[in-house]
Amino acid sequence: MFSxxxxxLDRTIRIVLGALLVLGALLGYGLWMWIGVIPLITGLMKTCPIYSLLGMSTCPRKQG
Structure with a gap:
């Protein structure tokens, strides 16, 4: 699958932002806030399909 x-840092930001957006959706601040599920899942899984398509990574490079 995806690597x-x-x-x-990227992961932490995704999880916090995603959780806050989902919480806002649950509290009734708007259906659009369910978009927070995407950064939450990508943060928890440590992979972003869009980064994969673009050949990007925010992981530190392995030396050696």
């Missing part, structure tokens, strides 16, 4: 391409 890990989301670094620690």
């Amino acid at each position: 890990t391409n989301v670094g620690n």
